[in-house]
Amino acid sequence: MFRIGEFSKLSKMTVKTLRYYDEVGLLAPEKVDLARYRYYTTDQLVKLHYIQSLRQAGLSIEEIGNILSGKDAEEILIRRKLQLETDIAEKTDQLSRIDFILQGKEEDYFMNYQATIKEIPECIVYSKKMTIPNYDAYFTEIPAIGAECAAANPDLKCTVPGYCFVIYLDGEYREKDINVEYCEAVDRFGNEVGDIKFKKMPAITAVSVMHKGPYSDLGKAYAFVFKWIEENNYIVTGSPRESYIDGIWNKESIDEWLTELQVPVQKK
Amino acid sequence: MFRIGEFSKLSKMTVKTLRYYDEVGLLAPEKVDLARYRYYTTDQLVKLHYIQSLRQAGLSIEEIGNILSGKDAEEILIRRKLQLETDIAEKTDQLSRIDFILQGKEEDYFMNYQATIKEIPECIVYSKKMTIPNYDAYFTEIPAIGAECAAANPDLKCTVPGYCFVIYLDGEYREKDINVEYCEAVDRFGNEVGDIKFKKMPAITAVSVMHKGPYSDLGKAYAFVFKWIEENNYIVTGSPRESYIDGIWNKESIDEWLTELQVPVQKK
DNA sequence: AGAGACTCTCCAGCTGCTGGAGTGTACAAA
């Protein structure tokens, strides 16, 4: 019979851990005396060694408890294996992001951008597909669409907070004759008028980049986001969205305008 | 100005998280009103996006706080990168252990063994190197050495718990004329007598396997441990130790004998 | 009898939130 201190040396586990395992019912000592001193035997040593081997394989206390009480070990191991694979993938992703940031330190303007992955929930929008001659046309086209839709749907409401964006339908960058779909999130389906359609946009996973400043600089943000996607092993799964957060309607200075790029992606 | 619920939708973070970030000083709202309602602006949205990008890269709240307050970001990132690499290596090791167990399900006798990695602390031992004709010679040799040492060192004490082991000096398995070193851990250096020497054994990292039963079955345990080392990407860095925990001196039945194999290793 | 080594229980703390209880506030409909 060993007292806890000796048993701790024998098994190379701390006394604290042994008491904890006793507390959670994973490994009870052979006996406990009147003064509540714990006494262990080599039977417990063998059992503890088994526990350690499973702990070192990454299993939780609960999982080990289940295995010890006779539950299907193989199933538990396989589940843990899948979890580990997920964990490794996640850490590898984090590592790749850090490398990207570190490597970006040299390229000055990249410093101003950061990318995050977000789940964008589904939403109902009214939308209009069109080909616009150039980016300046937005300033006239977009208010017109809003007005047309509002005229046909007097009590339709935009979501709060708003979600107002353009989807770039061309697979490439263009300066002229750009195919776009303008969308604005609303609370329900309404009456369609002209080329304005209502539809439910499905939820997507997207990489998001914030761009502060004039639209003419958006090219840098696009360059950044596509490089980010490439180097972090994602693949583009849809057309990019440009969501307008701050703009001419609420900020005087062009430098205050805030736009969010959302590029649908999935992990490669 | 957005209230917390709207800001939460805009940023895709939960309200709980936003309040938590406020509490820990990572992201305070632009203003708080008399009813303690929090109000956010798009400035906070940009800052939060930066925070999210770093969280998704695996940085802790504290690290992000340090970066935000102007500490050396590069150093923090590099430290986190090293940590991630360590984490990934650890998880990969765990995965390999689980695979080993799962794959071992088929080979029946492997089921009885488990391996753990342990740090074995340094210790003072008296030891004697010798060549023994066969394993049965242990039963006469070992008590004789103990007696000889005790005679020369009347008040020398063995450690509690005991640590009594044989090191196999041959690089290979042998049935006869085995080169071994017998060691027993004691509390201090003593008088050397005959071939008995005192020495300090350095601390080692070893893979440990428990073997219950007669010594004649130890071959299986060795087969197991070397296969384990191979398949889990460790390399052997020293001679194996056989530590006698239960044996003829305290257990009647041979089936109760307990021996621990310790093979010094390091990760490949 | 005292000293020192050991053991005990109980509580707090770590990380980054999440869930819930109980309560207060804002805004629109009746």
Place this chain on the structure above:
DNA sequence: TTTGTACACTCCAGCAGCTGGAGAGTCTCT
């Protein structure tokens, strides 16, 4: 003006697997 509903607030507990510390009791040797 009341009432309802959605939203906001502040605590507090819980997760996992220990670790550290306080304060008290026990064992063993001198």
